[in-house]
Amino acid sequence: MDSLTRLFHSPPASVAAAPPDCLVIGSGTAGVTAALALVAEGYRVAIIEAGPFVLAEHVGSGPFAKQHAVVPELHDLVRHRTVWTDEAHAGDAAAGTLETNNNAWLAVGGRTLFWGGCTPRFLDSDFADWPHDAASFRPWYERAEALIGASGAGVGGAEADTAPDFIGSSAQTRLLARLIAAGLPAGAPPLGLDTRPVRNGSMSRGFDSSVARLLRCPSLGRASDGAALTISTECAAIALRRDGARIVSVRVQDRRDGAIRDIAARHVVLAGGAVQSTRLCLASGLEQVDPLVGRYVGDHLFVQAVLRLPEPLGHHAAYAFIPPLPERPFHVQMQGMFGETWYNPLDATMWLDGERDGRYLLYYCFGISKAPHAAHLALSDVAGADPLHRYYVVADRTPEDLATLDAMEQFTGQVASAIGAEVFRMQRHHAGAALHEFGGLRMGASAEGSVTDPNGRFWRIDNLSCMDAATWPSQGSANSYLTITATALRNAAALAGALRDAA
Ligand SMILES: Cc1cc2nc3c(=O)[nH]c(=O)nc-3n(C[C@H](O)[C@H](O)[C@H](O)COP(=O)(O)OP(=O)(O)OC[C@H]3O[C@@H](n4cnc5c(N)ncnc54)[C@H](O)[C@@H]3O)c2cc1C
CATH class of the missing domain: 3.50.50.60 (FAD/NAD(P)-binding domain)
Incomplete structure (x- = not known):
């Protein structure tokens, strides 16, 4: 290059x-x-x-x-490790003695x-x-x-003609039908993915x-x-x-x-x-x-899971989106189908290649985030470190965040039973891990x-x-x-x- x-x-x-x-x-x-x-x-x-x-x-x-x-x-080639922590460990972070726990590019x-x-x-x-x-x-x-x-879904706003969905497989139809039957208003996700047909010499852009x-x-x-x-x-x-x-x-x-x-x-x-x-x-x-300057720093609340279905859905491609509601301040993305797996942020488009006989769905739930004044970014004092890497973020979860995270975990169980699946694995992440700071x-x-x-x-x-x-x-x-x-x-x-x- x-x-x-x-x-x-x-x-x-x-x-x-x-x-x-x-x-x-x-x-x-x-x-x-x-x-x-x-x-x-x-x-x-x-x-x-x-x-x-x-x-x-x-x-x-x-x-x-x-x-x-x-x-x-x-x-x-372009990734480095960073530190997001809580108030209790801010001193260690300042001194550079805390293990890195996050990625930046x-x-x-x-x-x-x-x-x-x-x-x-x-x-x-x-x-x-x-x-x-x-x-x-x-x-x-x-x-x-x-x-x-x-x-x-939702692209162009309420007045727009429906933008084409990226996925239209039988697995997608079945997954959405199960969610909707259980009263969960799921649809295709809105994606920053060009699905326009190739026409007059213009290629679609992916x-x-x-x-x-x-x-x-x-x-x-x-x-x-x-x-x-x-x-x-x-x-x-x-x-x-x-x-x-x-x-x-x-x-x-x-x-x-x-x-x-x-x-x-x-x-x-x-x-x-x-x-x-x-x-x-x-x-x-x-x-x-x-x-x-440096105050009110935050990141999404983030619960990640894998759901296991008793049988494959019949096609490898499925991607469902359950939108948030004012009274349910989080949304869900579900991608499949896979063999036993776990989301890898270093391969965020792995969902393009599912497995036809896969029974597992990757599940991400992102929740609303309101950073308090106390959440901040600070410069660390690590001699010799790259100046761009010499910082850490202090962001404790607030009591309101913890209540929302509880609700997000509970909802994961609800979604799993709606589609006839079990929660195979689930993890509540620290601030920073959503990469939506x-x-x-x-x-x-x-x-x-x-x-x-x-x-x-x-x-x-x-x-x-x-x-x-x-x-x-x-x-x-x-x-x-x-x-x-x-x-x-x-x-x-x-x-x-x-x-x-x-x-
Ligand atoms: C694996 C992964 C999956 C994601 N998935 C989604 C998703 O599905 N949907 C979604 O909405 N978001 C997603 N995100 C988050 C989304 O990519 C980011 O929120 C968004 O791209 C950030 O854009 P930005 O321009 O603000 O910052 P960045 O993309 O971070 O760009 C900032 C640029 O500025 C440069 N820079 C910084 N400081 C300096 C400096 N001092 N001097 C010179 N250059 C500097 C950096 O090198 C970098 O290239 C994902 C992120 C990752 C990593």
């Missing part, structure tokens, strides 16, 4: 030589969605990405989809290379403590679904991935050639350099040779994922500007009690915005990808307008 990288990599010196309008930190769905939206509005955008270029599309959309032994090795495309594809929307009630309401967010969901070519969206953009090129959109790969933003209420430059380290370069930009856009965007702000001392740069309607405004723009720093889930005050049970993409579209549109107004 090294030689391919050379086709589009812009060394930081060439970016610094002609400062862009917007410097976007991170190339996951938040960063690329925002970057492409800003370029479409006529701005020059440079992306800084800490990870290397390893894949040009999602791992499930290409030949590696069938290489289940190789996929975890692909992860290992640094790559061109971020986690869009590997994600599992499930794209539900939040319920309207999930926006209750957000500074904008569900109705005003809905058009951004529609745009995000169109952008990623989403398919399945799993959405920001790396593919980036590479498809005709504006992408080298800074030295004056391209409107550039990317510097294996280059980490290590500090935001501030003068009063402005970021004057971003300190960027080339991870190939350690060289440091300061890049100025009219506006700086954080899109490193909730954890890394927050970590960078703390590493830059922004908690001195706003003591809420949010918070750290909480948004709000006023500068009191929040770090950014409703558009992700810092209240106390003029030219700094965040496009990812770091700004979210809470999250509904829905997996985060679609809402992050919608957030990035929304915040980028607001930023483009504000930059135009200020010109």
